[in-house]
Amino acid sequence: xxxxxxxxxxxxxxxxxxxxxxxxxxxxxxxxxxxTFIGTVRDMNDxxxxxxxxxxxxxxxxxxxxxxxxxxxxxRWNIDDALVIHRVGPLLPRDQIVLVAxxxxxxxxxxxxxxxxxxxxxxxAPFWKKEQTPQxxxxxxxxxxxxxxxxxxHVSDNKTGNKAGExxxx
Amino acid sequence: MNIELRFFASVREALGVSQETxxxxxxxxxxxxxxxxxxxxxxxxxxxxxxGRALRMAYDQQMTDAATPIRDGGExxxxxxxxxx
Numbered sequence: 001x002x003x004x005x006x007x008x009x010x011x012x013x014x015x016x017x018x019x020x021x022x023x024x025x026x027x028x029x030x031x032x033x034x035x036t037f038i039g040t041v042r043d044m045n046d047x048x049x050x051x052x053x054x055x056x057x058x059x060x061x062x063x064x065x066x067x068x069x070x071x072x073x074x075x076r077w078n079i080d081d082a083l084v085i086h087r088v089g090p091l092l093p094r095d096q097i098v099l100v101a102x103x104x105x106x107x108x109x110x111x112x113x114x115x116x117x118x119x120x121x122x123x124x125a126p127f128w129k130k131e132q133t134p135q136x137x138x139x140x141x142x143x144x145x146x147x148x149x150x151x152x153x154h155v156s157d158n159k160t161g162n163k164a165g166e167x168x169x170x
Numbered sequence: 171m172n173i174e175l176r177f178f179a180s181v182r183e184a185l186g187v188s189q190e191t192x193x194x195x196x197x198x199x200x201x202x203x204x205x206x207x208x209x210x211x212x213x214x215x216x217x218x219x220x221x222g223r224a225l226r227m228a229y230d231q232q233m234t235d236a237a238t239p240i241r242d243g244g245e246x247x248x249x250x251x252x253x254x255x
Contacts, residue, residue, distance in 0.1 A: 039255050055254065056179050058247065061231035086254060098255055118255055124233060127254025128179035139180040142224070142251030 007082060008066040010057060012089040015099055024081055024103050031080050033107040035114040037100040043093035045140065048133040055088045055097070058126035062086070065125045069117055077113040079104040084117060086127065119149040171242045173204065178249035181225070184218045194240075201227050202236025204246050224251055 009015075017036060025031055041053050070082045080103040087097055100117045104110040129140040171194045175187075182188050198207050205227070209219045219225065228247040229238045240246065 057254070058176070058178055058228070058231070058249070061228060061247070064231055065233075122255040123252065125254050126178065126228070126249065126252055128250065129253045130179070139250065140253040142253055 007070050007084065008063055009083075009085045010059075010062050010066070010088060011085065012087060014087070014096060015085045017096075017099060017101075020083060020085065020099060021101055024083060024101060028080055028103070030105055031103045032105045033103065033110045035102050035107070035110040037098075037114050037118050038096055039098040039118070041091050041093050041095045041097060045131060048131075048135060050093060050131045050133055052132040053091045054130045054132075055086075055091060056128045056130065057086075057088050061126050066121065069120045069124065072120070073102070073113040073117050076116070077104070077109040079109050079113045082113060082117060084121065086121075086125070088127070116153055119146070119153060122146045123150050171198075171240075173240060173243070174245040175204075175208075176228075176245060176247035178247065180250050181218055181248050184214055186214075199239055200236060201229050201234055201238045201240060201246055204240065205236065205248070219248065225249070226251055 017038060021034055021036065025034065041050070043050055066084050066086070070084060073079065073082055082103075083099065083101045085099040087095075091097060098118070098121070100114050100121070102110040102114040102117070104113070123142075123146050131138055131140060172191055173194060175190050175192055177185055177187055177189070192208075194204070194207065198204060205219050205225075209216045226249050227234055227236070228245075228249075229240065230245050231247075
């Protein structure tokens with residue numbers, strides 16, 4: 001789409017949703033819909049309070065995986081543009097973790113593409129959350145519901161072997 | 171044949187290693203072979219890389235499966251199911 005457009009960013013800094021959306025909208029008067037998803041840090045998870053969270057990732061692979069997800073969304077839906085910003089490093093409750101923003105002429109395509117991107121990201125992009133709880137530090141387990149969310153998009157080329165029922169370490 | 175190994179998150183912590191270069195003996199030809207070869211180190215390696223453990227693998231920074239062939243200079247990564255977003 002736009003030459004040099006940064007559609008994928010992995011960063012420790014926070015992001016400003018308004019300015020990101022404004023930048024996306026600035027390049028095209030054909031945009032009639034903007035859908036954004038913002039993932040944030042909860043102060044409770046799995047029955048424990050969470051004081052802090054650390055996000056680890058796989059530099060290099062992360063950017064490629066996110067880019068591949070955005071490209072899939074662009075080939076699948078008639079959208080104008082898509083942006084993914086994912087933070088890494090230490091985060092606190094209420095902090096923003098991830099932004100997915102999609103622009104299109106009409107809302108249906110933007111809603112679907114946005115949901116597809118976050119569903120895909122949650123099972124395919126190499127990020128891992130570690131929480132600080134009163135019981136000590138713990139790695140967050142992958143959730144079966146995330147695999148089920150992906151299945152509704154009929155992703156056939158899923159080489160990761162994610163299966164419902166597998167993977168609970170506790 | 172030499173390859174780069176990468177380990178992340180709980181796998182990295184359990185093994186106490188994030189990255190290493192390893193020389194592979196003849197016959198180690200796929201990502202699954204690398205996993206089996208590393209298991210032979212015993213101890214935590216046998217435990218963390220055991221068959222049936224929920225473990226994801228990547229080759230040259232793409233999600234992959236055990237059957238994927240490897241080449242000299244390739245990068246094989248092991249990590250738990252992802253939890254971003």
